[in-house]
Amino acid sequence: MCNGFVGPPLAGVLVALGAAWLVGSSAAVVVSAVLVLALGLRGRHVAAGREVESVGSRWSELTSGMRVLWRHPVLRPLAIAAGLWNFASTAFGAVLILWLVGPESVGGLSPQLFSLVMVVLPAGALLGSMVASRIIERFSEMSVLVACWGLNAVFNLAPLLWPSAWGLALFLLAAGPLGVVGNIVSGSLRPRLVAGHQLGRVGGASRVLVFGAMPLGALVGGQVAALAGIPVVLAGVPAVMLLATVLVAVTVPQASVDAHVLAPEPEPVG
Numbered sequence: 001m002c003n004g005f006v007g008p009p010l011a012g013v014l015v016a017l018g019a020a021w022l023v024g025s026s027a028a029v030v031v032s033a034v035l036v037l038a039l040g041l042r043g044r045h046v047a048a049g050r051e052v053e054s055v056g057s058r059w060s061e062l063t064s065g066m067r068v069l070w071r072h073p074v075l076r077p078l079a080i081a082a083g084l085w086n087f088a089s090t091a092f093g094a095v096l097i098l099w100l101v102g103p104e105s106v107g108g109l110s111p112q113l114f115s116l117v118m119v120v121l122p123a124g125a126l127l128g129s130m131v132a133s134r135i136i137e138r139f140s141e142m143s144v145l146v147a148c149w150g151l152n153a154v155f156n157l158a159p160l161l162w163p164s165a166w167g168l169a170l171f172l173l174a175a176g177p178l179g180v181v182g183n184i185v186s187g188s189l190r191p192r193l194v195a196g197h198q199l200g201r202v203g204g205a206s207r208v209l210v211f212g213a214m215p216l217g218a219l220v221g222g223q224v225a226a227l228a229g230i231p232v233v234l235a236g237v238p239a240v241m242l243l244a245t246v247l248v249a250v251t252v253p254q255a256s257v258d259a260h261v262l263a264p265e266p267e268p269v270g
Contacts, residue, residue: 065201066208074193074260077251078186079206081244083213085149088240090214091221092156095230100163106230107163120169124176132181140254141185146245148182153241160234192261 069075100107101114109117135144155174158167194202225233 065198065203065205068194068198069202069205069209072193072202072260074252074257075190075202075206077247078189079209081149081248082186082206082210084244084247085241086210087213087217087220088237088244090217091224091233092237094218094221095225095233096159098225099230099234100159100168107159107165107168109165109168113165114168117165117168118172120172121176124173125180126176128177128180129184131177132184135181136185141189142248142252142254142257145182145185146249148178148185149245149248150242152178152182153238153245156238156241157234160231189257193257195262 069079097114099105100109101111102108139147152175155171155178158171158174161167162170190203190206191199221233221237224236
């Protein structure tokens with residue numbers, strides 16, 4: 001909540017006050033977080049009733065999650081598609097400021113105005129969280145996910161076609177609710193498709209693929225922008241997102257999801 005609602009407008013105010021305020025305040029927050037962790041997590045913490053494991057057994061646990069993920073007919077294409085999506089999204093974010101902010105940019109926005117417009121994103125996300133359950137109850141999960149991803153990809157064209165504060169606001173207003181609803185659908189699938197003892201490992205393996213693509217996307221987006229121009233990146237991002245959406249639509253129908261839902265585990269007695 002603070003990251004989305006408080007951070008962007010506060011950053012705009014700090015930029016207006018000066019770079020020293022922006023950098024100094026961020027550094028102070030980071031140092032405070034480190035101190036809280038250092039003081040709050042002192043001592044040795046071991047799970048109750050669990051013996052110390054060898055390096056080999058820990059490595060086996062880590063790789064077992066990746067094996068389960070990669071062999072699963074539903075989770076594997078979802079993870080690959082989400083990785084492609086994050087790759088494109090990070091490439092988009094890497095060049096968006098250069099496209100819209102500054103007197104020499106196409107959009108010509110000031111840093112303060114850009115930061116304030118970014119508040120539209122969490123506002124839209126809040127709206128999405130309020131209507132997500134109603135949408136999922138009315139339509140099948142995969143149709144909702146494909147629709148959210150597809151529409152989101154199209155709205156990523158708004159800053160390219162309408163490089164202004166209004167174009168950015170339109171993109172963010174759509175990306176917020178569509179992103180939240182899509183994330184709720186995709187996040188609710190894994191607990192129903194993976195056994196409880198493997199859920200954490202599969203989730204960790206999925207994050208390696210999905211979030212590991214993000215720094216690569218920023219790197220590629222910056223290099224493509226330097227070589228071919230920012231418009232090429234802004235036009236290519238929706239294409240990659242639509243490719244990921246088509247991959248999910250073709251390889252993960254709702255019938256496949258329903259067929260791989262596990263029976264609920266029995267409740268412990270006593």
